[in-house]
Amino acid sequence: MEINLKEKLPLDILFLIRVKANEFKNQGIQEIDVNDIKDYLFLTKWKNMDSISMCDLIDDIMSLQFSDVFDYLKVKVIKEASHMDLEDFEDLIAQ
Numbered sequence: 209m210e211i212n213l214k215e216k217l218p219l220d221i222l223f224l225i226r227v228k229a230n231e232f233k234n235q236g237i238q239e240i241d242v243n244d245i246k247d248y249l250f251l252t253k254w255k256n257m258d259s260i261s262m263c264d265l266i267d268d269i270m271s272l273q274f275s276d277v278f279d280y281l282k283v284k285v286i287k288e289a290s291h292m293d294l295e296d297f298e299d300l301i302a303q
Contacts, residue, residue: 209262213254224269225249232274240277248272248280 211218217225225245232240253268254260260268 210259211262211265212259213250213257221265221269224266228269228272232277235274237274240274240281244277244281245269245272247284248277252280 211221222242225242229240229242229245249268249272
């Protein structure tokens, strides 16, 4: 069965993503949430794909490691910070 990645994900797949987020929380990783996982999958793992088999999609979710999402978020923050002005960091610097 193929899943169209351009459409809304089925509810059972969204549930699996929630399960993965809870797995991270049980490991003591509180800051990774469902949206972070979905962003990583859509913007990195499945970036150039229009569809994916159900088996591959489930495998991608269940085999996802904290380090994968962390590396994605780290790059995202660096990209966002590169578009900011020095004044935006004033509260961090002026201590």
